[in-house]
Amino acid sequence: MHLTNEQLNEYLDNASTERAEIETHLDSCDECAARLSALQALFTDLDSLPDVELSTNLAARFSPRPSLTPQLPRWLTLTATLQAAAALVALIVAIPFFSIMIPQIETPSFTTWLFELQSLWTSWLDTLSTFQLPITQFPNLPAYPVELSTLFIALSIVSIFWIFGNGLLLRNHRHS
Amino acid sequence: MNAPTDRDLILQARRGDAEAYGDLVTRHQTSVFNVCYRILHNRADAEDLAQETFIRALDRLHTFDIEREFSPWIRRVAANLCLNHIEAQKPSAPLDEERDEDKTQGPSEQVEVKERSEQIRSALASLPPHYRIVVELRHYQELSYDEIASELNIPLSDVKSHLFRARKLLAEKLHAPD
Numbered sequence: 176m177h178l179t180n181e182q183l184n185e186y187l188d189n190a191s192t193e194r195a196e197i198e199t200h201l202d203s204c205d206e207c208a209a210r211l212s213a214l215q216a217l218f219t220d221l222d223s224l225p226d227v228e229l230s231t232n233l234a235a236r237f238s239p240r241p242s243l244t245p246q247l248p249r250w251l252t253l254t255a256t257l258q259a260a261a262a263l264v265a266l267i268v269a270i271p272f273f274s275i276m277i278p279q280i281e282t283p284s285f286t287t288w289l290f291e292l293q294s295l296w297t298s299w300l301d302t303l304s305t306f307q308l309p310i311t312q313f314p315n316l317p318a319y320p321v322e323l324s325t326l327f328i329a330l331s332i333v334s335i336f337w338i339f340g341n342g343l344l345l346r347n348h349r350h351s
Numbered sequence: 352m353n354a355p356t357d358r359d360l361i362l363q364a365r366r367g368d369a370e371a372y373g374d375l376v377t378r379h380q381t382s383v384f385n386v387c388y389r390i391l392h393n394r395a396d397a398e399d400l401a402q403e404t405f406i407r408a409l410d411r412l413h414t415f416d417i418e419r420e421f422s423p424w425i426r427r428v429a430a431n432l433c434l435n436h437i438e439a440q441k442p443s444a445p446l447d448e449e450r451d452e453d454k455t456q457g458p459s460e461q462v463e464v465k466e467r468s469e470q471i472r473s474a475l476a477s478l479p480p481h482y483r484i485v486v487e488l489r490h491y492q493e494l495s496y497d498e499i500a501s502e503l504n505i506p507l508s509d510v511k512s513h514l515f516r517a518r519k520l521l522a523e524k525l526h527a528p529d
């Protein structure tokens with residue numbers, strides 16, 4: 176009887192309870208000895224696999240690196256704080272003046288004020304929609320008809336990119 | 352001053368010291384990444400899963416038995432996460448072309464070593480997920496049959512049959528006469 180695959184595997188895994196018997200058989204049987212050395216060669220192959228290097232540092236995500244987050248100079252933060260304090264003082268000082276001035280201004284009711292604002296807005300839109308690029312002033316330039324809606328869309332896209340870009344910048348800043 | 356032990360770093364990290372945990376990650380990231388890379392055979396996925404391993408470990412740090420070694424524990428966490436990962440994406444079948452081929456050139460001897468490593472990695476990657484994980488735990492993390500059984504929550508007989516069949520498949524791939 177030759178050794179089973181299970182016996183050979185367990186023998187190499189140091190999980191065999193019959194080591195002595197297996198060794199006796201291996202000494203006298205070339206076929207089983209050859210099977211064992213083939214299995215041993217696989218173990219050697221697996222052992223030979225080298226570790227590969229990481230291409231990123233995973234620790235960066237966990238460890239805050241104070242050297243990389245820009246620290247504002249102390250004088251600058253101090254100045255900013257002082258400025259904010261001065262602005263607050265100025266605001267408080269200004270309140271009485273405003274309270275004197277405001278009653279003197281003719282105060283229309285809120286609804287009329289809102290109505291006026293709305294009409295101002297519509298008239299502004301009217302002006303915009305009838306606005307013509309002063310092409311005639313530059314006869315050398317080719318006529319460049321820009322639709323107002325195109326201009327609006329372009330502006331919106333730019334705004335979205337701007338907000339998105341800033342968001343990305345802030346996000347990266349927070350992570351670093 | 353001696354470098355802090357893993358135990359020191361874990362205790363500091365438990366108290367909320369992020370820098371201590373960062374140091375612990377620095378220490379173990381290569382071995383954890385290599386566990387993932389052997390199982391997944393894809394660099395990007397392996398880096399993601401290694402990262403995920405450290406995130407999970409941070410969550411479970413308060414339950415970690417401080418008297419045990421950190422390295423074997425984190426490597427087992429990584430192996431389990433990778434197994435879950437390949438099983439979760441099994442329906443869409445792993446694409447062979449997505450797997451990494453190391454194309455770095457070097458002196459011819461180095462190329463030969465790399466080719467052999469690549470053959471071994473490809474052979475490992477061709478195994479069914481459960482076989483792969485058992486080979487990882489036995490050959491690279493040196494767990495006993497019993498430890499593997501309790502780690503994967505499978506019967507001892509399955510550990511043996513997976514491992515022995517995996518070896519048979521690997522031998523056929525790696526030692527096939529040309």
Ligand SMILES: [Zn+2]
Pocket residue numbers: 176177178200204205206207208
């Ligand atoms: Zn025999």
